[in-house]
Amino acid sequence: MDKINVKDIKIERLQQSHNVKDFRSYEPELASFLIEDALNNQNNQISVTYLWFLNTNELVGYVTLLNDRINLEGELKKIFRGKGIGYHSLPALKVGGLCVDDRYLRKGVGTLMLAFAVKIANHIFKDYAGCRFIVLDAKRNHQNDPIRFYKKVGFEELKQRKKGTTPMYLDLVHNMELHF
Ligand SMILES: CC(C)(COP(=O)(O)OP(=O)(O)OC[C@H]1O[C@@H](n2cnc3c(N)ncnc32)[C@H](O)[C@@H]1OP(=O)(O)O)[C@@H](O)C(=O)NCCC(=O)NCCS
Numbered sequence: 001m002d003k004i005n006v007k008d009i010k011i012e013r014l015q016q017s018h019n020v021k022d023f024r025s026y027e028p029e030l031a032s033f034l035i036e037d038a039l040n041n042q043n044n045q046i047s048v049t050y051l052w053f054l055n056t057n058e059l060v061g062y063v064t065l066l067n068d069r070i071n072l073e074g075e076l077k078k079i080f081r082g083k084g085i086g087y088h089s090l091p092a093l094k095v096g097g098l099c100v101d102d103r104y105l106r107k108g109v110g111t112l113m114l115a116f117a118v119k120i121a122n123h124i125f126k127d128y129a130g131c132r133f134i135v136l137d138a139k140r141n142h143q144n145d146p147i148r149f150y151k152k153v154g155f156e157e158l159k160q161r162k163k164g165t166t167p168m169y170l171d172l173v174h175n176m177e178l179h180f
Pocket residue numbers: 025026027030098099100101104105106107108109110111112136137138139144145146148149150152
């Protein structure tokens with residue numbers, strides 16, 4: 001299947017005037033987050049949602065970002081202690097929501113949106129504030145396991161869980177895969 005070229009994408013910060021009500025996803029919670037909650041959260045300064053348009057007006061996906069931290073526990077704590085970093089937690093950018101419209105799946109949009117999150121996190125670090133990781137909670141159900149999608153670009157499981165959501169992280173210092 002042909003991948004979508006990033007040159008054909010336009011990214012806009014969510015606004016009242018955007019029409020998002022026709023957004024469709026096999027994960028209904030992620031569609032209703034965009035339709036019902038994303039703007040409200042943004043107006044309350046909790047998160048920012050970016051809409052992705054193909055050829056200027058086809059809404060193909062969205063990504064929602066907010067600040068977070070990662071608690072260093074277990075193996076990760078040991079690794080960072082070994083690097084001389086003894087903090088209990090480290091700063092992170094959280095992908096609070098990431099969803100591609102059902103009509104545009106498997107065309108590379110999800111991967112591009114993760115690369116966009118990496119770009120924002122590196123920009124925050126370069127110009128404003130420390131940010132070491134991207135974090136997210138991968139939502140799994142019986143028909144969908146996005147963990148494979150995230151692992152493909154370098155995310156690791158923070159805690160292994162058999163069902164429900166799995167917290168995952170990407171260390172920005174060692175990321176080689178995602179470029180935007
Ligand atoms: C998960 C999701 C964001 C992936 O978006 P996408 O644009 O279809 O993904 P990409 O085209 O960039 O996929 C890149 C690779 O990841 C893997 N991948 C993608 N979706 C996958 C899935 N559902 N299960 C397993 N692997 C998957 C494939 O290897 C794919 O490469 P290929 O198509 O060349 O085989 C999309 O399926 C989605 O929006 N799902 C509903 C909402 C959701 O689950 N969001 C994440 C919750 S935390």
